[in-house]
Amino acid sequence: MTDQVQPAQGPGTSGPGPDGAGFTYRGAEQELIVVARPEARLRAQTESVRSAAGADVSALNMFLSDEQLALEPLFGNEERLQQSATAGPEDTPDLALFYRVRGGESRAQELRARIAALPGIDTAYVKPGAVPASLTSAEDNRRLKEGAPVTPDFSGRQGYLRAAPEGIDAHWAWQRPGGAGQGVTVIDVEGAWQLGHEDLAAKLAGIVVGTPLTDVAWRNHGTAVIGVIGGDRNEYGVNGIVPEAATAAASFQGIGTAAAIHAAADRLGPGDIVLIELHRPGPRLDFAARDDQSGYVALEWWPDDCAAIRYATAKGVLVVEAAGNGGESLDDAVYERRPDEFPESWRNPFNPSNQSSGAVLVGAGAPPPGTHGRDHGPDRSRLAFSNYGARLDAQGWGREVTTTGGFWDRPGDLQGGPEEIAWYTDTFSGTSSASPVVVGALAALQGMLKAAGQPPMSPERARVVLRATGSAQQDAAGRPASQRIGNRPDIKAAVTQLLPQAVGSGQAERYWDELLPYPRELPPRLRLFVAGAWRNLNHPSPEIRQAVHTAFAGGRPDVRVWFSDDEIVGLVITG
Numbered sequence: 001m002t003d004q005v006q007p008a009q010g011p012g013t014s015g016p017g018p019d020g021a022g023f024t025y026r027g028a029e030q031e032l033i034v035v036a037r038p039e040a041r042l043r044a045q046t047e048s049v050r051s052a053a054g055a056d057v058s059a060l061n062m063f064l065s066d067e068q069l070a071l072e073p074l075f076g077n078e079e080r081l082q083q084s085a086t087a088g089p090e091d092t093p094d095l096a097l098f099y100r101v102r103g104g105e106s107r108a109q110e111l112r113a114r115i116a117a118l119p120g121i122d123t124a125y126v127k128p129g130a131v132p133a134s135l136t137s138a139e140d141n142r143r144l145k146e147g148a149p150v151t152p153d154f155s156g157r158q159g160y161l162r163a164a165p166e167g168i169d170a171h172w173a174w175q176r177p178g179g180a181g182q183g184v185t186v187i188d189v190e191g192a193w194q195l196g197h198e199d200l201a202a203k204l205a206g207i208v209v210g211t212p213l214t215d216v217a218w219r220n221h222g223t224a225v226i227g228v229i230g231g232d233r234n235e236y237g238v239n240g241i242v243p244e245a246a247t248a249a250a251s252f253q254g255i256g257t258a259a260a261i262h263a264a265a266d267r268l269g270p271g272d273i274v275l276i277e278l279h280r281p282g283p284r285l286d287f288a289a290r291d292d293q294s295g296y297v298a299l300e301w302w303p304d305d306c307a308a309i310r311y312a313t314a315k316g317v318l319v320v321e322a323a324g325n326g327g328e329s330l331d332d333a334v335y336e337r338r339p340d341e342f343p344e345s346w347r348n349p350f351n352p353s354n355q356s357s358g359a360v361l362v363g364a365g366a367p368p369p370g371t372h373g374r375d376h377g378p379d380r381s382r383l384a385f386s387n388y389g390a391r392l393d394a395q396g397w398g399r400e401v402t403t404t405g406g407f408w409d410r411p412g413d414l415q416g417g418p419e420e421i422a423w424y425t426d427t428f429s430g431t432s433s434a435s436p437v438v439v440g441a442l443a444a445l446q447g448m449l450k451a452a453g454q455p456p457m458s459p460e461r462a463r464v465v466l467r468a469t470g471s472a473q474q475d476a477a478g479r480p481a482s483q484r485i486g487n488r489p490d491i492k493a494a495v496t497q498l499l500p501q502a503v504g505s506g507q508a509e510r511y512w513d514e515l516l517p518y519p520r521e522l523p524p525r526l527r528l529f530v531a532g533a534w535r536n537l538n539h540p541s542p543e544i545r546q547a548v549h550t551a552f553a554g555g556r557p558d559v560r561v562w563f564s565d566d567e568i569v570g571l572v573i574t575g
Contacts, residue, residue: 026215028129028191031256032101032108032115033304034071035343038094040120044071051120060118067111070102074304075262075311092314093307097122100256112341125341127302128287130257130278132190132221133322134432135293135385151198151236151415151422157402158238159371160228160437163539164490165379165471166368168437170241173444173491176564178451181242181443186229187264188436189250189257190277191215193222196421199237199404203230203246209263210251216420217409222249224428225277227404228436229443237424238403241440242447252278257299261308261319270316271446271456275439276309276359277432279324283334296326297387300349300357301335303342313358313459318446320439321359322431323387329483330389350391358459360442360466361391363485364398364434365473371400372426381476382485386431394466394486395473396437401428438466441489445498452499469493492569496562503569506531508559511548528568530561537568547573 036042041052048061049071064071075095101124104111108126116124155161161170173179185205192212195204204226212219230247231240248267252260257278264274281287282297290296298321299305312319323330330350338346347354364386366376376399382388383398405425407413412423445465446456457465470487496503510529517525526540526548537544551557551573562570 025131025191025217025221028131029105029253030108030129031127032104032112032124033074033127033258033302034099034101034115034124035122035303036097036099037120037122038097042071042099042120043077044073044099055120057120060115060120063115063118067104069104069111071099072102074098074100074256074259075308092310095262095307095311098258098304098307100259116341123341123343125303125339127257128281128289130252130280130299132218132277132430132432133279133293133296133325133435134221134224134428134430135325151424153236154402154414154424155237155239157372157414157426159367160397160401161239161241164492165488168241168441168489169491170440170444172567173448176448176451176495178447178449179444179491180233181230181245181440181447183450184242184443184446185246185248185268185272186242186275186439186443187248187250187268187273188222188225188229188275188277189252189260189264190218190222190225191251191253192218193226193249194219194405194420194423195249197223197227197404197423198421199231199234200226200247202232203244205246205248207249207251208267209255210260211254212249212251213253215409216406219420220406220408220423220425221277221432223405223423224401224403224425225275225432225436228401228428228433229275229440231404241437242443245443245447258302258304258308261305262311265308265312265315265317268315268317270458271318271450273318273320273439273443273446274312275435276319276321277435279322279326279431282324282326282328283337283339284326284328284332293325293385294327297324297328297330297335298322298350298361300359303346306349306357309357309359316456316458318442318457318459318462319357319359320435320442321361322435323361323363323392323485325364325385325430326387327385328387330387330391350389352390360393360438360459360463362431362435362438363388363392363395364429364431365395365485365488366476367397367400374400376400377476377479378474380471380488381474381481382479382483384479386434386485388483388485390484392484392486393463394438394470395488396434398431398434399429400426401433401437402426403428403433438489441491441494444491445494448495449498452502454499457498465494465497469497492564495564496570503562503564504531505560505562508557508561508571511552511559513545513549528559528561528571530563533566535561535563535566535568537571544571
């Protein structure tokens with residue numbers, strides 16, 4: 001067992017995570033979704049339903065009246081959908097067919113079977129309540145700290161900001177035009193946030209849709225997510241990966257997850273980002289809610305959520321989605337079996353052979369051993385709780401993420417005290433902590449593209465870049481890299497693909513191995529003379545250093561170098 005956290009003694013001790021910890025998030029509600037038949041062309045009115053095609057819907061109206069239910073369009077009325085429609089794929093789902101039932105929440109399963117049998121209805125299904133895809137541990141709880149009169153600078157604990165492979169190289173991105181996320185907007189879809197937090201004042205735009213949950217655990221979760229992405233750059237607290245990006249929040253409470261995703265996408269333009277920080281119980285364990293989150297999967301498996309995501313990606317909006325903490329192989333045959341309640345047209349979106357939702361699916365990888373004094377296994381190896389499979393595109397830190405907010409439903413474990421606006425955590429975790437790390441990398445790249453006058457990445461291009469670049473996933477005992485969660489993003493490496501005109505290249509003519517840099521504060525560097533100037537490779541690995549030595553010692557060096565300004569961003573050594 002590589003994780004040094006002591007086993008939890010509370011709920012979730014049989015969970016899939018390394019320490020088996022898990023806690024229940026209160027307030028998540030089931031959703032009863034109805035799919036109408038296309039030929040009926042239903043139209044929901046104030047107290048009834050009519051058919052624009054003249055179909056007999058009297059039985060449906062009688063049922064709704066007798067049960068004191070309301071049927072409302074999940075994504076808005078058809079006229080509104082037509083006005084917001086964009087030129088996308090011809091096979092984009094017809095959003096006007098999806099409805100949500102209001103009322104009768106305690107009898108959702110009984111009502112589902114009855115309403116599905118009525119004329120004009122194709123099918124109906126119940127979605128388990130969605131919850132944040134984060135984990136906690138008993139050891140985290142024991143580290144709670146009461147109060148701090150002045151918030152110190154915690155940015156030195158944010159290893160995910162550092163150069164690859166440890167981090168995603170946010171520090172390098174900040175030195176480039178647009179690399180702090182300028183001109184990019186990110187909307188976080190989940191339940192609640194502490195909008196008054198002291199370290200989220202600069203660019204947080206507020207809540208664009210929905211009503212936040214009042215539970216402090218939900219609020220801590222959302223605050224942690226926004227802090228990873230957009231924490232203010234100042235002399236205290238934490239730094240967001242893209243502190244100049246505009247951030248906003250969309251709560252699913254009262255409207256459902258699919259409607260929240262759709263509404264968020266409607267407020268964004270091409271190149272902006274929707275982050276989905278939720279997962280829900282999947283078919284492995286019969287959709288049962290569990291403290292340990294075993295069997296939980298990404299939202300896109302449900303038809304209406306997938307339709308909303310495809311709507312967003314057809315608009316050119318990037319969607320980043322937590323893969324879930326169920327410890328599941330999403331390649332398993334259980335996800336190929338269509339539930340009887342799903343439309344016959346449904347195809348498993350986790351299967352790469354089927355049409356993709358277009359979202360970036362994110363798994364949870366281990367941080368470097370020793371981070372905050374802990375060891376979760378080899379750096380970038382799959383954490384045991386993380387879902388995995390061919391569908392996953394990238395990974396982020398799934399443990400030890402330092403950010404804003406408290407510990408689960410309590411004050412911060414890094415800084416607590418009576419003021420919630422000054423809470424910080426050292427232990428944000430799960431695919432919930434991994435996903436905003438990937439969002440930050442993508443927002444930095446979009447900002448640099450905009451600053452260079454280039455079009456932003458499309459959803460498809462973003463997935464290609466994440467898969468083609470980055471720091472590779474590593475093996476762990478019992479969790480080989482073949483259990484795919486993907487690479488950890490590397491902003492610098494991705495720039496070489498996206499902005500080749502901003503990156504020079506050439507053959508190295510000379511080298512200088514600066515083992516003792518001057519002044520001493522500078523990092524160890526390997527210098528290569530390329531295109532008429534010396535270029536610096538900071539912190540070269542022993543393997544790269546030896547390969548360069550060998551190439552030049554052979555008398556016929558073949559060292560191809562890519563550089564930005566005076567800094568080497570890539571090299572290939574042959575021969």
